[in-house]
Structures are given as C-alpha cells and as structure tokens.
Amino acid sequence: MVLVGNSMLEINNVKTVLDKVFKIKDLGSLRYFLGLEIARSKSGIDMNQRKYALSLLEDAGTLASKPASTPFDPTVKLQLQKGTHIYDISSYRRLVGRLLYLTISRPDLSYALHQLSLFMCNPLDSHYKAAQPVLRYLKGSLAQGLFLSSTSPIHFSAFSDSDWACCLDSRKSITGFCIFMGSALISWKTKKQNIVSRSSSEAEYRALGSLVCELQWLKYLFTDLHIPQSNPISVYCDNKSTIHLAQNPIFHERMKHIEIDCHVVLEKIQQKLVHLLPISSSSQLANAFTKPLRASTFKSFVSKLGLCNIHRPT
Structure with a gap:
C-alpha cells in the first residue's frame, strides 16, 4: 500500500490505525512498488x-x-x-x-x-x-x-491529434493525446476510434472530444485535492478546420453527424475550461501516439515528452 499526502502527521495517524488492525510493516519512503522503481531527489521524482x-x-x-x-x-x-x-x-x-x-x-x-x-x-x-x-x-x-519535476508549475497544457482512416481492416482512425502539468507528462492515450470518420476533420474532432473529457476529469480531481485551476487549459491542435469549427457554433450540413463531439468541445470552450490553439504538425507532440515515426523524428518527440534515462540523465 502507498500512502500519499501533504501532512506527515496525518500519514502517521493512518499508519497507526492500520497497524492496530492489520499489523503492517512500514517500509519507509517509496522506492519500489509493483514493478515501479521510484527515485527521489531535490529536483523531482523519476519513475x-x-x-x-x-x-x-x-x-x-x-x-x-x-x-x-x-x-x-x-x-x-x-x-x-x-x-x-x-x-x-x-x-x-x-x-x-x-x-x-x-x-x-x-x-x-x-x-x-x-x-x-x-x-x-x-x-x-x-x-x-x-x-x-x-x-x-x-x-x-x-x-x-517519467520524470516529475519538483519545480514544475501547476498548469495544464495538452496536445490532441488523430491519424485518419489508418486501420487497413476497418478504416477507423486513431485518437492520440497527451497532457502535461508544467513539464511533467501526467496523462496520455492511444486508442482506435469506435466508428469510421468520413473526414480528417471529423477524426480530429473526435480526438479533441476525448481529450476535453479527460481534462474535465483532471480538473475535478485537482479540485478535490484543493488545487483549483482558474485559467483555461491550453489545447494544441494541428488541424485548422477543427479549430475553426470549434469556434463556430453553426454546424454545417456535412458536419451534423459529429454534433455531439462539437457540442462537448464548444461547451468547454465557452466555459473557459480549454483554450484551443493552432500548432504545426512538426511540433505536435501527440504525433508519437497516433503513428509510427522514423528514428530521428521519434527521438525528438520522445525527448519532449519529459522522459528521462537514469543512466543518461542529460
């Protein structure tokens, strides 16, 4: 069992109560847990x-x-x-x-x-x-x-992408996104979409809808931890049609079939949960979650995801 908190007094009280009932053994600071190795330092936590x-x-x-x-x-x-x-x-x-x-x-x-x-x-x-x-x-x-910096600001940013009709068997698209808290990567996903998208904009919008739902859940979580997020979360998308559609509440005839995802994203933009921003495909960090990349490109993207090798920390 791992106990996490910002009060050592409360953590010690919980351990005392547990020890009276279950006779637990205190292993000290977290170092190894279910295959996860944790290295702590003043600069942050490496997992x-x-x-x-x-x-x-x-x-x-x-x-x-x-x-x-x-x-x-x-x-x-x-x-x-x-x-x-x-x-x-x-x-x-x-x-x-x-x-x-x-x-x-x-x-x-x-x-x-x-x-x-x-x-x-x-x-x-x-x-x-x-x-x-x-x-x-x-x-x-x-x-x-993963490296979680101790000096990283508590501010979210996110990247959303999709690979349209990439599945050769079903022609379904892939959703990919990643979410950062400061410089630390805290959430990511690669998943095949449930239905076939009829355009790249539709595929991008479905990926964006999944990301927005994840951001809403993270906001609830951090609110429960008494760490409210007042500023809109910067969300980066490399599809101009998707950005224009998100900022235009009038749904065109060819986009009516994705009305639900449109409404989800539009609603969260209006509530100032997210702020949608354009980004070039070469800087889209979610690319690594939607398609295979060549060695040089892959290495560049991985270095930006906040991964660290404890044998080669530089």
Whole structure:
C-alpha cells in the first residue's frame, strides 16, 4: 500500500490505525512498488520499470539482441489476415500483456503496443515479428521513465491529434493525446476510434472530444485535492478546420453527424475550461501516439515528452 499526502502527521495517524488492525510493516519512503522503481531527489521524482523490463527481456530470450532505435517499424502495416497462424497463441498474448504494463511509465511504447494489442484474438506470425522491435527498443532504453519535476508549475497544457482512416481492416482512425502539468507528462492515450470518420476533420474532432473529457476529469480531481485551476487549459491542435469549427457554433450540413463531439468541445470552450490553439504538425507532440515515426523524428518527440534515462540523465 502507498500512502500519499501533504501532512506527515496525518500519514502517521493512518499508519497507526492500520497497524492496530492489520499489523503492517512500514517500509519507509517509496522506492519500489509493483514493478515501479521510484527515485527521489531535490529536483523531482523519476519513475521507471527497469527491473520489470529486464525480467521481461530475460524471459523472452532477447537480452543479447541488438538495440533498436524505435519500437515500431514505420514501413510495417499490420492486418488481421496478413500472415500465417502461429502455433503458440498464448505466448503472443502473454508477451503483449506484459509489455502493456510497461506503459505505466513508458508512454513512448503506447502506439506500438496499441497496434500489437489489436490482434490478441488471432495473432499471426507477422504480428509476432512486429513485437520484436519493441523488445529490441526496450533493450536499449531499460532505465527510461517519467520524470516529475519538483519545480514544475501547476498548469495544464495538452496536445490532441488523430491519424485518419489508418486501420487497413476497418478504416477507423486513431485518437492520440497527451497532457502535461508544467513539464511533467501526467496523462496520455492511444486508442482506435469506435466508428469510421468520413473526414480528417471529423477524426480530429473526435480526438479533441476525448481529450476535453479527460481534462474535465483532471480538473475535478485537482479540485478535490484543493488545487483549483482558474485559467483555461491550453489545447494544441494541428488541424485548422477543427479549430475553426470549434469556434463556430453553426454546424454545417456535412458536419451534423459529429454534433455531439462539437457540442462537448464548444461547451468547454465557452466555459473557459480549454483554450484551443493552432500548432504545426512538426511540433505536435501527440504525433508519437497516433503513428509510427522514423528514428530521428521519434527521438525528438520522445525527448519532449519529459522522459528521462537514469543512466543518461542529460
């Protein structure tokens, strides 16, 4: 059990009450919990899963493999029926399931693992081969994890993006977003949208709607923690049509089918929860959550996500 609070007196009182009932053992400051390694310093908190990742690579027999620069090959296009059946389906499911646990502290793996998890019901050899670069990338970045700066301001900013009709089997789009508190990444998502979008603007708007709902929940959470957010949250989107539509309450004929998402975003803009801002595609940090990137681009985006390698902190 992890106890978190801003009053050591209250934390000690809770531990005393728990000890009387359950006879607990106090392990002191948090260092290791369910595979998460926590390193604290005056500059902030580093959270990684190095020991868990090392165990995973050892079980997969890839400790001696050559490291990869990215977790997913941009030239690979996975499909449900493209490949041959593998003998041991459970091994693929077990591997992907264990890899998914790494996304707690490794947002750089989100897109690759999202793609691999789409084929859990019927994995093929092509899907299993696509998982190997993830293991090789992990080999070269074992100690990488999230860094939460102690001097980071308590102010939210967010990035929203989508990859339109990218699924070759269903032509559904992918939603991707990331949310920062100051310089610290605190929430992110990669998810295939539930229905097919008929335009890139529609796909972007659905991604934006998901992000706005997440921001609303975070605002409620921080209000409960007595940390209210009075200023609108800056939300960056690289689709001009989506921004114009969000600022125009008149729905055109071709956009009526996404009226609900339009209303959600428009309502939160009017309530001053969010402030929608344009951004270039080259600066869109959510790109890493919606599509595979080449090595140089991927490295640049990952460095901006606030990830830190404890072996190479610079």
